[in-house]
Amino acid sequence: MSESNPDLLVVDDDADVRASLERGLRLSGFTVRSAQDGPGALRAVHERVPDAVVLDLGLPGMDGVAVVTALRAMDHDVPVCVLSARDTVDDRVVGLEAGADDYMVKPFALTELVARLRALLRRGARSTTPAEPALGETLTAGPLTVDLARRTVHVSDRAVELTKREYELLVVLARNAEVVLTRERLLELVWGYDFATDTNVVDVFVGYVRRKLESDGTPRIVHTVRGVGFVLRACG
Amino acid sequence: MRRSLSLRARVALAAALAATVVVVLVGVLASVLLAREQTERLDRSLVPGSPAVLGSFASTRADLAVTLRNPAGEARRVSGPELPLSPIGIPTSVTVAGVGYRIRTAPGPAPGSLVTVGATEDDTRARVAERQRLVAGLGVAAVALAAGLGWVFAGRAVRPMRRLTAQAATLDRAATDPAAAPPTVRADGSRESEELADALSDMLARLHAEQERSTASLHAARDFAAAARHELRTPLTSMRTDLEVLAAHPDLPERDEVLADVLRAQARVEATLTALGQLAAGDLPDAAGGEAIGVADVLRLAAEDARRAHSRLEVVVDEPDPATPESVRASPEGLRMALANAVVNAVRHGRAGTVRLGAHAGTDGGVVLTVDDDGSGLPADEREAVLGRFVRGSTAGAPGSGLGLALVAQQAARHGGRVALGDAPTGGLRVSLALGPDRAG
Numbered sequence: 001m002s003e004s005n006p007d008l009l010v011v012d013d014d015a016d017v018r019a020s021l022e023r024g025l026r027l028s029g030f031t032v033r034s035a036q037d038g039p040g041a042l043r044a045v046h047e048r049v050p051d052a053v054v055l056d057l058g059l060p061g062m063d064g065v066a067v068v069t070a071l072r073a074m075d076h077d078v079p080v081c082v083l084s085a086r087d088t089v090d091d092r093v094v095g096l097e098a099g100a101d102d103y104m105v106k107p108f109a110l111t112e113l114v115a116r117l118r119a120l121l122r123r124g125a126r127s128t129t130p131a132e133p134a135l136g137e138t139l140t141a142g143p144l145t146v147d148l149a150r151r152t153v154h155v156s157d158r159a160v161e162l163t164k165r166e167y168e169l170l171v172v173l174a175r176n177a178e179v180v181l182t183r184e185r186l187l188e189l190v191w192g193y194d195f196a197t198d199t200n201v202v203d204v205f206v207g208y209v210r211r212k213l214e215s216d217g218t219p220r221i222v223h224t225v226r227g228v229g230f231v232l233r234a235c236g
Numbered sequence: 237m238r239r240s241l242s243l244r245a246r247v248a249l250a251a252a253l254a255a256t257v258v259v260v261l262v263g264v265l266a267s268v269l270l271a272r273e274q275t276e277r278l279d280r281s282l283v284p285g286s287p288a289v290l291g292s293f294a295s296t297r298a299d300l301a302v303t304l305r306n307p308a309g310e311a312r313r314v315s316g317p318e319l320p321l322s323p324i325g326i327p328t329s330v331t332v333a334g335v336g337y338r339i340r341t342a343p344g345p346a347p348g349s350l351v352t353v354g355a356t357e358d359d360t361r362a363r364v365a366e367r368q369r370l371v372a373g374l375g376v377a378a379v380a381l382a383a384g385l386g387w388v389f390a391g392r393a394v395r396p397m398r399r400l401t402a403q404a405a406t407l408d409r410a411a412t413d414p415a416a417a418p419p420t421v422r423a424d425g426s427r428e429s430e431e432l433a434d435a436l437s438d439m440l441a442r443l444h445a446e447q448e449r450s451t452a453s454l455h456a457a458r459d460f461a462a463a464a465r466h467e468l469r470t471p472l473t474s475m476r477t478d479l480e481v482l483a484a485h486p487d488l489p490e491r492d493e494v495l496a497d498v499l500r501a502q503a504r505v506e507a508t509l510t511a512l513g514q515l516a517a518g519d520l521p522d523a524a525g526g527e528a529i530g531v532a533d534v535l536r537l538a539a540e541d542a543r544r545a546h547s548r549l550e551v552v553v554d555e556p557d558p559a560t561p562e563s564v565r566a567s568p569e570g571l572r573m574a575l576a577n578a579v580v581n582a583v584r585h586g587r588a589g590t591v592r593l594g595a596h597a598g599t600d601g602g603v604v605l606t607v608d609d610d611g612s613g614l615p616a617d618e619r620e621a622v623l624g625r626f627v628r629g630s631t632a633g634a635p636g637s638g639l640g641l642a643l644v645a646q647q648a649a650r651h652g653g654r655v656a657l658g659d660a661p662t663g664g665l666r667v668s669l670a671l672g673p674d675r676a677g
Contacts, residue, residue, distance in 0.1 A: 020474035085469040107473040
């Protein structure tokens with residue numbers, strides 16, 4: 001990745017949106033490539049892996065979710081911000097569950113997209129965990145065990161598959177077990193958003209993590225503290 | 237809520253009432269006949285014989301009284317109290333010393349003498365009263381029996397009604413699922429209940445169909461609204477991005493280019509809104525059934541519209557085929573809008589230079605209006621899909637609302653006709669709007 005001009009890939013089927021975003025992001029200091037459909041996006045990634053991807057969910061043929069799934073399956077953990085023109089929750093749920101890092105609903109503020117992309121890129125540049133974890137270093141809280149070196153999660157000996165962003169969210173919550181973390185703090189710690197931003201991406205991801213941890217009836221360990229944020233409690 | 241008497245109780249009551257009427261009539265008749273028969277029996281026993289015989293006879297029966305009168309009219313009592321004289325041969329009721337007697341006078345054994353025989357009526361009255369009591373008792377029993385049987389049989393008769401009520405009470409739960417088959421009720425057992433059940437089932441089926449229709453249109457409206465929002469968000473996204481760029485970079489060299497993009501996005505929003513408005517209006521039924529318009533006029537008007545809207549487009553109007561009906565009954569605005577949208581589609585997505593408007597006789601005797609272009613055409617497998625709302629063809633030349641051909645299809649449907657896309661003789665796409673024979677003339 002070039003230090004000055006991060007390399008972005010913009011994927012949208014609408015020529016006008018593509019042109020506007022290309023220009024806007026270029027003027028915001030990014031190097032921008034674009035693709036108009038899913039296969040085009042994967043070809044562009046294959047050519048040169050970008051530093052981040054801005055991806056429209058509503059692509060004809062191979063849709064945005066399929067693109068994210070394919071990217072993650074190919075072990076690319078490049079930050080992906082999905083764009084959705086639908087305001088129903090279902091859409092972004094599938095996009096984020098497939099492994100995207102954030103979502104924005106069209107129409108959005110370009111400055112907001114730029115700020116989030118920069119934060120995601122900074123996050124991607126340095127390791128999410130402060131130091132390289134030593135082999136065998138684990139976090140435990142009640143039935144939860146996180147092996148930091150192997151990046152694996154177990155709940156009562158059951159392996160839980162988490163996407164990168166879900167894993168990072170869980171690690172932050174587990175490191176701060178019994179401490180209530182506000183949404184703002186979580187946005188900062190997990191996404192690197194150290195600016196005021198209006199998003200419920202934290203709630204969406206907490207929802208995913210809970211669903212995966214509790215899929216076999218394990219009692220809830222990630223709790224909502226209403227009006228404040230979230231907390232991981234080992235019991236009750 | 238105050239409930240009326242149950243049907244079962246009503247039937248029981250009616251049975252009791254009918255039985256009462258019958259019992260009273262029969263009872264009254266029976267007691268009258270009984271009384272008369274007893275009196276006649278008594279009268280028959282008052283047969284005077286010789287005083288001696290009478291004397292011995294009277295002595296054996298305490299209830300008998302015998303009085304003899306000589307020709308002078310002096311009474312000689314044989315037994316019992318002295319009885320008054322009564323007309324000869326006619327049984328008469330009298331009261332002697334507080335006791336009721338039935339008496340009869342006949343000529344006595346000696347010439348000129350008269351004998352009067354009497355018997356107390358007490359026994360007879362008591363017997364009659366006893367029989368009457370029996371009849372009354374039987375009557376009351378019959379009435380009670382009738383009421384009881386009425387109750388029992390009515391219970392059987394109203395059982396289908398009860399079943400129907402029970403079914404109807406549980407219906408609303410089953411009926412809330414529009415995907416399920418329409419609910420029916422059954423109440424076999426009596427013709428009335430079966431008819432009622434059939435009528436109810438019919439009503440439920442109608443309601444169900446109505447509910448299905450409204451659910452479907454609600455879903456369609458919701459999907460449509462979501463699609464419309466989606467369509468508007470896309471140009472708004474590029475507009476907002478462009479405007480932010482303009483705001484952040486006041487001295488941008490490509491400023492004019494960005495402004496042109498903003499204006500184009502704005503035009504897209506406007507076009508989508510216009511099309512949405514037309515779609516909403518086109519969903520209204522064609523109330524008047526349309527008016528008669530000349531087919532040649534339709535083509536001429538559409539051509540004028542096309543020339544006005546697309547200055548660089550060459551518009552050719554062919555003479556209608558000889559066999560074509562001269563006029564159609566249709567909404568003139570609807571047809572104009574449909575043809576105008578077909579032309580827009582040719583220009584915008586086919587990049588056509590020439591558009592040819594024609595009219596032909598349909599195989600069914602109707603009218604087929606055609607819009608041919610010399611543009612890029614459309615792959616055959618997309619020709620059905622692009623008639624849907626918000627669907628764009630893969631060869632679409634410019635961003636559009638995805639509603640143009642949907643509007644053509646809507647107008648066709650509104651006129652009971654249909655739209656078909658095919659190859660134009662001029663090389664591009666042919667949009668055919670077929671109106672049925674019922675619209676011709």
